[in-house]
Amino acid sequence: MSKRLYPHRRVKYWYVYDIEDICALYYDLGLHPQTVRTWIKNGLKTIDQSRPTLIYGNDLIKYIKAQNMKGKCKLEFDQFLCLKCKDARPVFQNKTVLNQENKMLKARAHCRTCKTTMFKSYKMSVYQDIRKTFRVVDVLELYDCDTPPSKTHLEASKISPLNESGQGSLF
Ligand SMILES: [Zn+2]
Numbered sequence: 493m494s495k496r497l498y499p500h501r502r503v504k505y506w507y508v509y510d511i512e513d514i515c516a517l518y519y520d521l522g523l524h525p526q527t528v529r530t531w532i533k534n535g536l537k538t539i540d541q542s543r544p545t546l547i548y549g550n551d552l553i554k555y556i557k558a559q560n561m562k563g564k565c566k567l568e569f570d571q572f573l574c575l576k577c578k579d580a581r582p583v584f585q586n587k588t589v590l591n592q593e594n595k596m597l598k599a600r601a602h603c604r605t606c607k608t609t610m611f612k613s614y615k616m617s618v619y620q621d622i623r624k625t626f627r628v629v630d631v632l633e634l635y636d637c638d639t640p641p642s643k644t645h646l647e648a649s650k651i652s653p654l655n656e657s658g659q660g661s662l663f
Contacts, residue, residue: 498521498523500556502517503517503553505553508546508547508548508549509547510546511528511545514547531555532594534613535593535598536555537551558575565580567580567612569621570583570625570626571583572611573612574606576608577605581603581604583626584601584603584607585602586625587602588600588622590619590622596613597613597614597618597619597622599611599613599626
């Protein structure tokens with residue numbers, strides 16, 4: 493993994509960027525489209541699922557800031573990065589909300605110090621550890637991770653309650 497830092501000040505927060513635009517911003521740093529796709533996989537928010545992939549400058553700034561800070565402070569499993577405190581923080585009331593996205597678990601929690609909302613991505617494989625560490629208050633869109641990424645979240649959420657009720661009728 494490259495430790496390269498991308499200065500977020502080049503991004504205008506009211507602009508909308510596609511992947512090529514972002515690469516052009518950091519042309520001198522050799523930013524590759526594949527790297528931007530990895531950012532998206534790791535949690536960089538896109539406007540929607542359609543092509544071309546578009547990203548709000550605002551979201552890009554947030555992501556780059558978080559990435560640049562991650563290099564500077566080490567997070568324990570039960571800590572999140574608080575963008576307001578600019579440091580690793582434990583979770584308020586030990587509560588987290590999970591949301592599955594692109595085969596990652598996106599956890600949302602509040603900073604114990606300043607109550608700011610914080611985000612962190614975990615691998616699917618640590619799901620049980622998350623349950624042991626935090627009080628998971630809600631799990632959204634947690635469906636079979638073999639579901640092809642081409643399926644929309646809507647389709648997936650339609651499928652899972654059906655499966656559950658189908659199982660329930662067996663007993
Ligand atoms: Zn904080």
